[in-house]
Amino acid sequence: MPKPSARERILDAYEQVVIDQGPGVATLEGVAARAGVSKGGLLYHFGSKDALVDGLLERLVRLNDEDLEQARRSPEGVVRYYLRSTITDVAENVPLNRAMTAAILLLSTEPRVAETLRRCTTAVREVMVAEVDDPVTAELVVLVGDGLWLRAAMEGKESPILGQVDTLISRIEAQI
Template identity: 50%
Template sequence: MPRPSQRDRILDAYTDLVVTSGPETVTLDAVAAAAGVSKGGLLYHFGSREALLDGLLERARELNDTDLAAARTAPEGVVRYYLRTSFDQPATSSPVYRATVALIKLATTEPRAAEATRRCLAGWRAALTEELGDPLAADILATVGDGIYLRAIVGDSSEGIGDALEEVIRRAGS
């Protein structure tokens, strides 16, 4: 596997710091140190704190779009893909999960991160609605998946729901 570019290492470091320390503690110096680059190297790729945020927002959008595309072509269907990956992604700390957690944490203080998060959530609700044909059932299942993610952020496994996914889907009207 190719080594990540310096730009990717910087975005990885920024994401990790936001996720582990919270956005209010993240400085450009801390990001540079965590990425193993000089501050000048960081500023070459991201000329400001705003540019770094822009980079993370763009990455999160790309990861979400890729995940949505995978769901739409998954043999198991969007509903099962969405709920399954709501468990799998946190368990593996996948890039899309880490980017989503970073967005959620940033959304508390950054309106653009809140808007990006809402766009991602809306994309999933639309995909679920397309498959189910019922916006309420789609919203219920989206909320279940969101709750699984939220529980994972605070260290709860949601294993009871995981053990009964088919029953959850059935009861939600799929």
């Protein structure tokens, strides 16, 4: 990644168009317009639409790994950190949330998207299994996280669960 600025701006636009208007509108021209460049300008940075998707997926994996690293180091523990950060990501416009939501909405486009999402889930599961003694609880945390991600993709920032978060986390933690 030699020149981050333009690339990142185009990726931001891509995510935003997918989330706001749906992947159907996420044509090269639509993304370019949102990024403030022309179609030709976009194609200078990403040589094809596949390259654009790859750029988004690479960013997603990086953000997911970074989040897990922070979860591992977190003093409140991986479970509470992961679920709380996921819920926060859903409620606010955190980069990881934008990338993950866009990826889920793009599940259709190509097998690489599903593969990358599986990789993210697997990474989360490995951390949970390693840090939480009980494997069933670990799996439960991953499942609830997946549910939150799907919900974010379906209904955006508003979700009936936001007021019950802490109670929910406490219950899950109590099982460890």
